Amino acid sequence: MKVRVGIVGGTGYAGGELMRIISQHPHAQVVYAASRTQAGQPVATSHPGLNGLTDLAYETIDTDAIASRCDVVFLAVPHGASMALAAELVPRGVKVIDIGTDFRFRDPAEYKQWYGIEHEQVDLLAEAVYGLPELNREKVRGARLVGNPGCYPTSVLLGIAPFVHAGCIDTSAVVVSAMSGVSGAGSTPKQMYHFPECTENVQAYGVPGHRHTGEMEQGIRELLAARGGGEVCVSFVPHLVPMSRGILATLNLRLTQPLTTQDALHIMREFYRGEAFVRVLGEDRLPQTKAVLGSNFCDVTARVDARSGRLIVLSAIDNLVKGAAGQAVQNMNIMFGLDETAGLRAPGLYP
Structure with a gap:
């Protein structure tokens, strides 16, 4: 029997990517898709790549329908909108994976600092698991509620984690520059995405204080906790580049002990074995x-830059897949005891 999947916020890019991935999943099926703006319209209207692959139409958001028809629901909605939905669905036995921002932070004060609103479900926030499987797999396995990581933090944390674990970098002076395709900003039209x-054109934005900075710092602090803690400060500058998808992050890290490039690659390979x-x-x-x-x-x-004593780490992901929908499906697979790679084995579309 397939896992019954619901998606709230299905008209956006992440929602469409979820439907694309799950349409090819051997053990899951989308049975419910909701939209505040397109209820009654076929899913393929907003995601033409799904034409002929699904006959679903968008419905209104109805937590009773979700609770009766779905085993898991993905919330692909703006920040602030997932709290009430999760509060209704988690106690009714529906597993919730929030692709938005409401359940990424452990501390409600940090959530308010970066997103400007009070968190209304503090108990659920304390229960939620940060869904970066490579770092939190066992916690995800037993979770009722997962906060799916942001796209930039995914690329940065996967790049830096081996070296935080090895204790060979200064986490108080992490410098990150990253480039993202335009889909990372979502489907709502804005002038700079016209x-x-x-x-x-290449544009920096959110300088300083992009919201994903806090999420990066939280992830590094949690990695440091296993080593007794330490100071964390990230300086992050994102750039918008003229392509649809993709993130390339460059991390400039100060070494605290001598390393060669071969040493650094060995640390990475062992960590991700x-x-x-x-x-x-x-x-x-x-x-x-x-x-x-x-x-x-x-x-x-x-790469180690021996002249400057710096470690340069490079990390590339698709912001809509590993940075959003694909990682969410990876979390779903873990939560339901499925093969973690189910529905996710496709290679990159190169060239």
């Missing part, structure tokens, strides 16, 4: 967004 504005979706590239290759396009893979590598 074609004449973004084509042939056996991981299905993290590919550590050797000295002959660097990550590129095209290699992970449409896939759930994260390509990472590292």
Whole structure:
């Protein structure tokens, strides 16, 4: 029997990507898709790539319908909108995976700091598991509620985790520069995402204080906790680049002990040994967004700049897959005891 899946906020890019992935999943089926703006319209109206693959139409958001028809629901809604839905559904036995931001932070004060509103479900926030499987797999396995990580934090935390674990970097001076395709901003039109504005153009934005900075710092603090804690400060500058999908993150890290590039790659390979979706590239290759396009893979590598005493880490993901819907399906697979790679084995669309 297949896992019965519901999606709230199905008209956006992440919702559409969920439906695309689950349409090919051997053990799951979307049985409910809801939209505040397109109720009654066929799903394929907003996601034409699904034409002929589903006959679903969007419904209104109805927690009774979700509770009676779904084993798990993905919430692909703006920040602030997932709290009430999760509060209604989790006690009724529906597993909830929030692709939004409401259940990523452990501390409600941090949530308010970065998103500007009070968290209304503090008890659920304390229960929620941060759904980065490579770092939190066992917690995800037993979770009722998962906060799916943001796209930039996914790329950064997967890049930095091996070196925090090894204790060889200064976490008080983490510098991150990352580039993202325009789909990372969502489907709501804004002037800076208008074609004449973004084509042939590279723009920094959210400088300083992009909201994902706090999520990165929280993830590094949790990794440091296993080593007794330590100071964490991330300086993060994101850039919008003229492509639809993909993130390439560059981490500039201060070494606290001598390392060679070979040492750094060995640390990464050992940390990610056996991981299905993290590919550590050797000295002959660097990550590129095209290699992970449409896939759930994260390509990472590292280089030591001996002259400056810095470690350069590079990380590439598809922001809509490993940075959103694919990672959410990976979490679902773990929560239901399925093969973690089910529905997610597609390679990148290269070239």
